[in-house]
Amino acid sequence: MRSWIKVSTQNGLWGFILFLGLPLAGIAGPHSAGPVTVECSTVNSTVLGRSVDYCIALPASYSSSPAERYPVLYFLHGLFENARSWSDRGGKEVLEALLEQGKVGEFIVVQPDGGKSFYINSLDGRDRYEDFVIRELVPAIDQKYRTIAAPSARGISGTSMGGYGALHLAMHNPQLFGSASAHSAALLAKFPNPLPTEGRWGFYARVLAGAFGSPLNEAYWESNSPLTYAEHPERFAGLKLYFDCGDHDRYGFEEGAELLDKELTSKGFPHEFALRPGDHGWSYLNQYMKYSLEFHWRWFEQAEARLSRPPSGGGKR
Numbered sequence: 001m002r003s004w005i006k007v008s009t010q011n012g013l014w015g016f017i018l019f020l021g022l023p024l025a026g027i028a029g030p031h032s033a034g035p036v037t038v039e040c041s042t043v044n045s046t047v048l049g050r051s052v053d054y055c056i057a058l059p060a061s062y063s064s065s066p067a068e069r070y071p072v073l074y075f076l077h078g079l080f081e082n083a084r085s086w087s088d089r090g091g092k093e094v095l096e097a098l099l100e101q102g103k104v105g106e107f108i109v110v111q112p113d114g115g116k117s118f119y120i121n122s123l124d125g126r127d128r129y130e131d132f133v134i135r136e137l138v139p140a141i142d143q144k145y146r147t148i149a150a151p152s153a154r155g156i157s158g159t160s161m162g163g164y165g166a167l168h169l170a171m172h173n174p175q176l177f178g179s180a181s182a183h184s185a186a187l188l189a190k191f192p193n194p195l196p197t198e199g200r201w202g203f204y205a206r207v208l209a210g211a212f213g214s215p216l217n218e219a220y221w222e223s224n225s226p227l228t229y230a231e232h233p234e235r236f237a238g239l240k241l242y243f244d245c246g247d248h249d250r251y252g253f254e255e256g257a258e259l260l261d262k263e264l265t266s267k268g269f270p271h272e273f274a275l276r277p278g279d280h281g282w283s284y285l286n287q288y289m290k291y292s293l294e295f296h297w298r299w300f301e302q303a304e305a306r307l308s309r310p311p312s313g314g315g316k317r
Contacts, residue, residue, distance in 0.1 A: 034060030035096055036109075038087045043112075043140050047132045053083045053113040054137075056145065057092060059106035060099075069146045071107040071153040071300035073293075074138075074177075076114055076162030078281075079186075079207055083113040090286040098290055104297035110141055116210050118186075119158075119165025123213040123220045134173055152303035155179040155296040159285055160253075161186050167226035167243070167260075174236035179299045181292035182243040184280050187227060187256025191218050200251070230260055233269035241271040242295040244288060246278035253280070 040055040059070060077085045086092070086109065098104045117129035142149040156177045158166035163185030170180030188204065195216060196202050205216050212221050222228050229236070241264075245257035254275060261273040272295065278284040 034099070036060060036092060036099075037062070038092060040083065043137055045132050045136050047128050047136055052132065052137070055083045055087055055111045056141075057087060057095065057109040057111075058145075059108065061106060062108075062146070066146075069148045071155070071296075071303065072110060072141065072145075072147040073107055073296050074110045074112070074133075074154075074156045074166075076119055076156070076158030076165045077111065078158075078160030078162050079116060081162075083111050086111045089282045091289060094286065094289045095293060098293055098297075103290075103294055105301060107297065107300055108145060108147060110137075112137055114162065114165065116161075116207065117165075118161055118208070118211040118224075119169055120211055120224050122211045123217055127210070130169060130172070133169060134176060138176060148304070148307060150178075150303065150307060151176055152178040153300055153307065155181070155299070157181040157183075157292050157296065158185075159183045160251075160280065163243070164226065168224055168229070170239055170241075171226055171229040171236045174239050177239070178303065179240040179242075179296050181241070181295055183285055183288060183292065184245050184249055184251075184253050185226070185243060185257060185260075186251070187225070187253055187260055188221075189227060189256055189259050191216065191221070227256065227260055227263065230263040230267070230269075233264060233267045240295075240299050241269075242273075242292055243271075244274040244276050244291065246280055246284050247275050248278065249280045251280055 036057045036059055038055055038057050040053065042051040042053055044051050061068065062070070075086050075091065077083070091109070095104070095109065099106070112133070114129065117127055119129050119133065121128040121130045138154070141147060147154070151174075154177055156166045156170050157180070158164070159182070163182030164187065166180050166182050167185055170177040192201060195205055197205070205214070208216055208221070243257060243260065245254045247254055257273065258275065261271070264271050274291070276288055278287060
């Protein structure tokens, strides 16, 4: 299936790239094609006062190349999902297909359990999930696994609630993540007043209650929203950004995605955005996750090249 992707360049001009399913130019093949290994464990969190489950996908060469370090991608699941959703519902197979085709090289994928947190610090202060990610999860992964512990080799992605979380965490913490992507991100521009108790908006109010208060605190929602962060892109100037959404998203999230694209475009911030044929959920992800994985690998490969380059004095690192 062909689909158009809009790419905003640094000078604000627009280019249109037609993806035909071919490898992106300049992207090297994998270190070794083969199945990834998924392991699941926990991180003990002082911030949250509990342990947090996570699963991690390790490259085929991880056990046989003990001196090698790898870029790392954090993938945040959607609402009503868990740490196993990426590997159980198709993400693993999408990555393995790209590795086999030589469209990406090897990197680690971390899938933490986010509950219903929206990956933020909750309004009531009881669930400081953002603090957990920044202060505990990323350091724990870097300590336990052979990651390249540099922002340029660390990306974050997600779907739906996790797409919101990926954009929020990366835009708010650009010192930690060099690249971010989101599929079908839960972006809502404006809440009706009064907020309906039934239908779509009633559903939103119920699922957002834990993170954003009940009744819903619209000011807190806006203060954490990627749409709000997009008003000041100078605060995340170096972030590489990709996002897409289905043109028939059953939650209407394509409206928020288009607003985010419009705001970033008006500010001249370089990014990639695509409105693709489809709905919401894993039927959408299994078709289009490949684009975000290719996007992250493009930047991971550049980061690996820069970090392995000898200093200007000619010495070895």
